[in-house]
Amino acid sequence: MKDFIIPWDDDRDMGTPAKQGKPVTLSIDGFEVTVPEGTSVMRAAAEAGMQIPKLCATDSLDAFGSCRLCVVEIEGRRGTPASCTTPVHPGMVVHTQSEKVRRIRKGVMELYISDHPLDCLTCAANGDCELQDMAGAVGLRDVRYEAPENAPLANHFEARNTSGATNPQWLPKDDSNPYFTYDPSKCIVCSRCVRACEEVQGTFALTIQGRGFDSRVSPGMAADDFLSSDCVSCGACVQACPTATLQEKSVIELGTPDRSVVTTCAYCGVGCSFKAEMQGDELVRMVPYKHGKANRGHSCVKGRFAYGYAHHKDRILHPMIRERIDQPWREVSWDEALSFAADRMRGLQETYGRRSIGVITSSRCTNEETYLVQKLARAVFRNNNTDTCARVCHSPTGYGLGQTFGTSAGTQDFDSVEKTDVVIVIGANPTDAHPVFASRLKKRLRQGARLIVIDPRRIDLVKSAHVEAAHHLALRPGTNVAVITALAHVVVTEGLMDEDYIRTRCDWDEFQDYAAFVSDPRHSPEATEMLTGVPAGELRAAARLFATGGNGSIYYGLGVTEHSQGSTTVIAIANLAMLTGNVGREGVGVNPLRGQNNVQGSCDMGSFPHELPGYRHVKLPEVRAVFEDVWGVELDPEPGLRIPNMLDAAVEGTFRGLYCQGEDILQSDPDTKHVAAGLAAMDCVIVHDLFLNETANYAHVFLPGSTFLEKDGTFTNAERRINRVRRVMAPRNGHADWEVTQKLANAMGAGWHYSHPAQIMEEIAATTPSFAGVTYDLLDEKGSVQWPCDADHPDGTPLMHVDGFMRGKGRFIVTEYVATDEKTGPRFPLLLTTGRILSQYNVGAQTRRTENVVWHDQDVLEIHAHDAEVRGIKDGDWVRLASRCGETSLRAQVTDRVSTGVVYTTFHHPDTQANVITTDYSDWATNCPEYKVTAVQVSLSNGPTDWQEDYAAQAELSRRILPAAE
């Protein structure tokens, strides 16, 4: 839909995309305009403030020239060219308004309207329709074409003709998609939706079927509707549609919004900017914000549509407490809940010591909230027992990139992908987990960039419409280090490294050691082939392509980090990038794809037990002094407990109390039974969340949380971009999360008095060098900034390590492959690896409570046809999945996406609990759990396991809520 609300002046549709080139000056309606070469006449006019009427053009898509409404006259040229497809020329003299073009436009519009219903007043797009606006703009006053009496109709919008017979051209509405409808009777066949699906999203799910008067937009092939087609429900077509043909169901139900607020999506680490379009405090729709620097006007099904969880009936809005976890919950006042929690926590500290309690910060909450939670541990609990869910995802990234480059973050911005030539995607599935980035990557691949995928599973990027990886290295799970070291072996032994780069940018002596190490024949692709399962020839070809193919970039995800050698793999990736000279400019770099919206931020904010905000060790007295000055307390110099250590200590009885904000450790952390035992052993578990999540089954205090729509703050995405989150409605639970944390701290005697998150950001800026220049005023002015943002980089830092590595010289570190202790054997012959699916997010707490379940209502086990056959398993059978740690059951899907010997599932549904299976092996450096490799056996089963049934019963019991006392 067009952007009819103009709260931000620069939000107009300019008609065609911006170009870069040398300036060209022309005259439009007597005004001199200077625009870059290659710009269309339409955009040049828009730059000068003149809107040429248009229907098929929009600035997110290349010009198409089909509607003929944008015709203009150009002196010295014959006819009336379309302004959208005509590039500017120096000295061109353009007339956008003349008697001739006015007549043409009116005639074209009359034809359009002759085949369009005139139900504007009851149409969902009333007031938000470009066809309506253009009819007004061209001054259409009459339509001369009328259907004759008792004759067939020549239109698409009336179900019956004048004699009552059915009109074969009329098609019913398609409302198969849960979030939007397709009403063919309102379609003007401008092809904007088809082009958006191709150019913006890259899915190619739509087409124009037929020709001439029979031309219709068609999802998929003849028998498909939107739901059964390849459509991924990203909403790009709905966004592009100028009429009500593709329309959000929420707008059909609620009407057009009257105001909008720019905010940041709370799903994955891409951090898309959205306009939350509102009626009062009712959210009507989320529309991707064109000027969002991470997403550039694009979105996916989660951010665009899956916000309904905020109003789901499961959401808890009142604080609750209970003495013991076998009791039902009791709703109480905030004061009672907080003093109950504070008394228990203080009591535990008095009995069991200062270090007997701790916190877990959330990667879904804002930077400010995370900062407060770790401050609660450090300044109020007076220990360093703080950890975050980054422990279980990207902690190896922090360690590995910190050791080699000197900063614990990705090196690029997402725009960089537009300049890359060869991409390695390793252990990541962007089309499912980071869809907006995937669309940008696919766009670059369609322009000719080459792709190398390193993944045990044939992810969509390996081969899907218009995208095909040059090489797919389908390695055995757990052999990442061996594969990347073998790539480096080929680069070094074949002399393909960038020696100048290494000599000037890196430590040469360390490189010598490293080169000697990787050159050893035992690291050659031929030597490791048996181990990794990757054909040596393929691996050599991939290495040569990456080293010689131009700008080489590496994007990786949790398939790299969640291994016993996660940190080593990150280091190996950094080595490979330095070796080939691929750090420090556009189009290259090492780019972790962060899982959660603010996992980068939660790491930056000092959530780890050994690091204060800004990745500075708690042992350093000068760092502690900074915080001691501001906070007015003495800080504990001893690093605290990591999440697994907290749980171990709980089982041992030395760790007794936990404040867990916005994370469901029971479902997301490995070895569920151990987590459950740890939680059950604690005396005070405070869960602060939107829903009674799985962890809350073991909680004594439940503090209701607020959604991202209900609070102010900032999220930091995977490219270090600090994006503003803006409150669009009052918290339904009464308080934003930062207020709740502050109340808890004050109940424990802290005496904090922040009245707005901006004050918390001031404190962060004052104490943390990389955030020194960040203020809410700056973020409002710039839209967003990428840290480091300080006196040297007042506008932030899109690219890191441009003139040299942050740590000085880039450091090569030897990466010896050590196989994990989790091994297959006769009892557990298969390797299980886990991942995500597009429509669901993380443990599914949010997306399971939206219509997204249409696409994925249960976790399934992908198994290769060969492995299935020898076990007698058919597609759709219930199977039992067992590891050394536990067992669960789910349905099987027979596929050739996984190799033989490998099975795959997702972890979105608590009734499956994939993490019952996963082991407690973890990364040697950071304890990041080894989710991606578990030895398992699969066999036929009748239904849920005993454990699943017991768990479901226990969960139901522990979720009872007593009616509030009157």
Next chain:
Amino acid sequence: MPQSVPQPSVEEIAALIDSQIALEGPLLPILHAIQSACGYVPQMAVPMIADALNITAAEVHGVMSFYHDFREVPAGRHVVRICRAEACQAMGGTALAEATLARLGLEWHGTTANGVVTIEPVYCLGLCACAPAAMVDDRVVGRVDAARMDAILTEAGA
């Protein structure tokens, strides 16, 4: 609908796709190959073609539906096309078409119950000097009047 045309097998379609895939711009040659071998392009071929060319089923459908001569369902043994363009209309083509449809009891694109004749409109056979014109399978016929059409249909067995 004629029931006699068997649904081609996956292997047959795959072989037909293979026979054309080395060409530059192979989509139309593949559609032609399937249509000439099978008489129509079955829907089950669409995803197979898409997969072979690494494009989507929607794109194949878009191309296939653009050309009227690619069929989704088998036609009758003979296809009779009556020209509906201006010159033929001026020379009595409309009356001829109406009479023919009435005689067969069909709508446009319909096939006789015995599966012998499919009747289709066509827009200009380039035979305007001999209007009204028709085309029977691959043979064009000029100056078609009721008697000649009757002869054509009788010969076809309708």
